[in-house]
Amino acid sequence: MKMAAIATAITTALVSGSALAAEVYNSDGTSLSIGGRAEFRGDFQGKANGDELKGTMDNASRFRVNVGGETRITDSLNGIGFYEAEQTVGNGEDDRNTGNTDFKQRYMYAGLVAGDNTITFGKQDAATVQISQMSDNVSTHSGIQKTYIAAGDEQINNALNYSGYFMDALSVKASLLAASGENQDGYALSAIYTLPFGLGVGLGYAANENDGSQDSTQFIGGLNYTWEGLYVAGTYTQGEGSKKYQLGDNDFTGYEFVAHYRFENNFQALVGYQKGEIDPANLSKFDISDYYELTGVYYFNKSLRTYATYKINNLEDADNSLRLALRYDF
Template sequence: MKMAAIATAITTALVSGSALAAEVYNSDGTSLSVGGRAEFRGDFQGTADGNELGGTMDNKSRFRLNLGGETQITNDLKGIAFYEAEQTVNNSGSNDQNPTFKQRYMYAGLATGGNTVSFGKQDAATVQISQMSDTISTHSGIQKTYIEAGDEQINNAINYAGYFMDALSVKASLLASNEANQDGYALSAIYNTPIGLGVGLGYAANDNAGTKQDGKQFLGGLNYRLDGLYLGLTYTQGEGSKKAAGNNDFNSIEFVGQYRFQNNFEVVVGYQKGEIDPDGGSKFSVSDYAELTGIYYFNSAIRAYATYKFNNLKADDGQTFKVDGVTPQDADNSLRLGLRYDF
């Protein structure tokens, strides 16, 4: 892939949350695109987090809408902007409504060649590492949730993204907090070899004022693509108090394997296990499950899927798993049925 095409791909990814986003306006070098998704997600047997399901279905449906803007400043320089929000279902009653859209992304930036600088609410630089395995349908991507500076959709972020040698993706981000002693940063790189193997490394750190522990995180990832096959593996370890109070070490591993057949049916298998090791306490799991998913793509815009999650969290696993935070009990498995339309 030539550098000009890569630069266009990077800019498109930054200003479009959907590969199907439609250009609705283009005049004098300025364009506007609209995209998003409507997705029914129903959990049966148990909830996705392992709690017992009292009724028949836990409705986790959602709707996302995004707007992407681009303007040509000179032959080599563009201005970009992106906004995305999500609305979910109020699941407390059959006729209850949720009028609230939750802001996910909101940023603006400048792009030239294979380089982009952007400012606003956006993903930390290390998220490109966690995305190497973040394709499981229910709770994948835990690697990005351990510390603030390594998370997605963070406020006050100043980001740089660059692509080099037709193979190397480099990202850096600064979390410029409005609170004293809470700034952070993240660095990452992914190198894609000619044989389809990708290798990624990342590091993130942030200060935490008050009683929270300062966060530090290392991430590593591998992925491999060959025709309809995709494999992804990520590992993270570090220190942080975002997921549990106190001074904690953490580690987590996540694996995903996908194969898409020529008849548009895809099989996805995944595994994830994350552990917290608190200072002066017993190690416990924050996630431990395997998943099996079948997806059928009717076309590029709409798909149906079924996922079964084998949840291995136990009532006696260090930090007791409690149903609704009260009753100790082994986590329930869950079955998710979904229908997703991208636009």
């Protein structure tokens, strides 16, 4: 597949949130699509965060729904809008009928598209997330690379984003984060270049102020390779001022690797590894994640899949976990 086609698919995903999103309205150059997922996820041996599971199952199920719109302004300029929310299940230890009526807003933005160039404003991913997603594409527990600092995270409020695709090979993104609080603005830049034989190289940088405490900076790099049913990727990040732990000045590093192969019988096998470290100025360095993951996925069709994941947790006093899941995309 040419990179231009891949770029088009990525742009479509930004509008629809899902390659399966159904168009429910199209008239006079304006269209509306609805998509989402319903996903049962049950952890049967230890919780996903490493805590002890006292009962039989920890329910991590979720439901997502998104609405995307597009309207033609001229032959070369379109307007877009997108919204996505998620609801998780009530999981009370004693009340099995516990419900959750809250929907969490994930994305909400609007923008303009001119050819392979897109400008959007609202709640959306920072520019460096495209690098972290190189190793965060299918793994059940991955994604730590995008959580260290606000300017490098996903689903960030007040983000003005630019995305461009060039030469059928180069994806460029830039973000400006205009915070409502004093001294909390940020920015991010990233690029991925994919060579004709399937090797992708990505680099990114993000920074934001932290309202008087240590400012946050993050460098992130990634490599991925695609060949027929095989995909392998690795990302590395380092920086300072992690927002995850308020310990004064601190440095952080993170590693994430993933490999998966899709067989012709619709079965996919995945292996992954992740490690994250925080190094505070006045305390000893400590790990915030360190685990291996083994996953098997079976695709019934393009909408329905089931998977099993075993997480081998290397953190002290943390339990391993076994997750069974069934996911329906629409």
